[in-house]
Amino acid sequence: MNNSINWKQYVLSFTITAVIFITAILMSNYFAQKRVDEIRGIQDKIAIDTLSSETQFSLLEESSCKDVGTGSLSTELGTLEDKLSYTEKERGESDIEVQTLKKYYFLLEIKDYLLMNKISQKCNKTPISIIYFYSLDDSCADCEKEGYVLTKLRETYPDLRVYSFDYNADLSAVKTLISINKIKSELPALIIKDNVYYGFKSVEDIEKVVPELKKMKTSTTTSVKK
């Protein structure tokens, strides 16, 4: 029996497979870059929205509250967070591109938070927002659970603004936010109505601290009906 081996076929099949592999790698990188570009686009849009609202706020300093209501706040912060977490999961926390996008996101969150406070002051309202500090390392066993709670709250009360920050983020603005609120490293930590809460807080715990949430839900339901 002729047991000779057709080495040419071995080399050719190996080459074709290698080409398929390289194509898959290039395609995957292309789509990943597209995603990053899309996130950058959203971030730019939020930055423009925030700047526009700030400018509008300055222009209408003397005007009534209804001219600068909470409708001026960007609505895309939640979408950005979802897409950023998806990209972080896909590319890994240590990815430089992801880290840069996250820093930009933290800055946008702080700007949005400040603007919301200004609007609330103008309208004589207590701002309803939650600032959440987490850590990605193993030192925070309850951070994952707290994340689920805040996601649930955001889904239940779409008007509730939740700002989440990595406690260890290498960003001076976040560090300042930590120092002015005197946040200790006992994570998870939540700032609700100027009070700091440490350790895991359930949905019920937070609803107890913020009874206004119940009203918020009613108003959301009404607005949907309209």
Next chain:
Amino acid sequence: MPDFTNLVTYVFLFASLNFEVFLLMTYFQNKENMKKEEELVAQGVKKYPTVTIIVPCWNEEKTVGKTIHSLLNLDYPKDKLKIMIVDDGSTDKTWEVIQKFKNNPQIEIHTKPNGGKYTALNYGLSKLTTDLVGCLDADSYVHKDTLKKIVYYFQDRETMAVAPSIKLWEPKSILQLLQKIEYGFGIFTRKMFQYMNAIYITPGPFSIFRKEVFEKLGPYRHAHNTEDIEIALRMQENGFKIVHAHNAFVYTVPPNTVKKLLKQRIRWSHGFIQNAKDYRHMFFRKKYGNVGMLILPMAAISIISVVFISSVSIFNIIRSAINQYVIFRTVGFNPHWPNWNFDLFYVNTQILTLLGLATAIGTITFVVISKKMSEGKLDIGMDLIYYLSLYMFIAPIWIIKAAFNAIFKVDTKWR
């Protein structure tokens, strides 16, 4: 850890994609040859060699009669075909059932104490007087043209064994229909292996051998209840040519329960692993051609990869279940209704996904070619749907169990 898992998965994906490419290249190189071969086979042979078909049976009272009738109906000169029924110490009414054939001049009936299938075959081989010999399990039936088509290939003096194409006998249930695709797939791969001189299984039902095979290489061995793998590997080791008569069909009754299917497949997979271990000296040895350099290593890699990828998948499923439990404990039942606002952003385009897709396209191409080869047409029936949706969940069970049995030296039973 995830990086290591990904790296190993890449290696397995590369190997399986490379194998798919190799098989597809072989197919396109030989597509025309295959058509010519079919035309020549249809013309038939001028001189018919003498053939003995051994029917080993053990407690086959329900099916043995039908098997013998299918042999008697073969379109082959009666004086050239001998049927040797060997009752391997049945404890049911098999012996009584086969008595009704004792006066047929074509049929010989023998009985011996139970010793396993290979002993029944060797008993038949010891009484062999014909040029060719084959076996037909008592749960299989042959198409009337099958033997004629097979003997065509023995016109080549180099051909020492011919394997038929095996199809399922009247598959009806979901379990049987998904096996139908698998058997079709087997027809395609075996033909490709023929063009690579690398057939490493001569299936039990109706593989036909020259008498010299057993004269030169000795009788069947116990071979971990898979003597059909062992004899083919022994032939390959000794440079004996094996070909595949892809349009000569044999029908076998498929297992109709998950338990029976698992038992059969664990025996096959375990048999392959043990025989591969016995013939490990053939791996990556140029002198054994494609069987040593590609087919055996790939068969071994596919077993390892199924065990690895299934273990990783099971680990991920458990991790995801724990995660869901934690979410439930934390925020209660929180159903996420499907979001109909489709966003391309969330389409998974990771390297592993794209490579998995390329491998899946290769597999579907094989299924299409296999269906055309085994059924002569391509129809998208329930068999294909069952195969694509269920096979990947069932097959790892028997492969993992067979690997477990091989590692921990657990013996497998014929039945």
